[in-house]
Amino acid sequence: MDRAREVAIREAKEARENAEREARSRADAEISLSESQALFSTLFRRAPSVLILSSLQDGRIRDVNEGFVETSGWTAAEAVGKTLTELDAWSHQADRNRLKELVADSNLPNYVEIQLRKKNREFVHLLASADVLMVGGEPCLLAQGVDITEQKRAQEALAVHQKELEARVEESGEQLKASIARLEDQERLVAVGTLAAGIAHQINNPVRAIATIAELSLLEKDGQRADSVVRAMERILEEARRCGQ
Structure with missing residues (x-):
């Protein structure tokens, strides 16, 4: 009986220690994830280029950064939940498909030139790229654009x-x-x-x-x-x- 009791006590102790380790690991993972999310959010917001995070399925904007607000003239509140088509921002509807093709076909160039219409109806030329990210279990399109309007005018x-x-x-x-x-x-x-x-x-x-x-x-x-x-x-x-x- 004493032998069986010792075994039971040891197993219970090991189980408790394993549970504590798993709890610490989950806590560390949550902290790491939270830190990564905070870092991504900071980089996303402060990036000097235009960043648009939209649903890959329907194109609805989930988030935009300060570069988008400054370049386009739309606030984040005006853009989030809408598509660029609803904002009448696409100068050419084919440009969005070209961005999606960049993701689907690795043989294509990494960047394409697109033209967007700003809130004041002026046009801006962007050198754009795109990547697919999983956000909340949903595939999203992260589009990045560098404003090359002045370079185009100079050319x-x-x-x-x-x-x-x-x-x-x-x-x-x-x-x-x-x-x-x-x-x-x-x-x-x-x-x-x-x-x-x-x-x-x-x-x-x-x-x-x-x-x-x-x-x-x-x-x-x-x-x-x-x-x-x-x-x-x-x-x-x-x-x-x-x-x-």
Whole structure:
């Protein structure tokens, strides 16, 4: 009997110790879970990017962070319980499906560009990613977006500026071609003028000689010179003087 009693007491003690260990383990697990939840909540709230936690089944928003509120203009109270479609926030309804496809297909890129409509009806461009989380036993979609609106505007402005530069370069090229053509025309005119001056010089020399001979012939006192010869000499002299001018 004493032996059986000792065994029973020992087993009861071991059972009590096991129960105490399990209780401590559960308490530690609950504390760890609570700390993890608090850490997740803090990171979720304070993240600089846009975070939206929604039901994977119907898309209803379960929670949003401060980045969403600041970027979209909707408060958490206005957004939670609604879908982005009900908020009229989707610029393109296909964007939500693209986010879900990122989760379903690991071969797709990790990020996609989407466009959301803010409360003030302006648009914001986001570089977004998505992951599936279990929250309270329900699969949820955690979407994260980085605002790239300013980068998109800068890219668009750069593209416009580049087109303007290309147009100016093309216009400058046409102006350069026109200037070259005018210069070539001027060079041809100069060449023609130089050639004409050379020809005139070559003509003037013999013409002057002819004029001189005609003048000397007219000065001679020869009464027997026929009048026709005199008239011819006078005509030669007249034409020679005209060419030499």
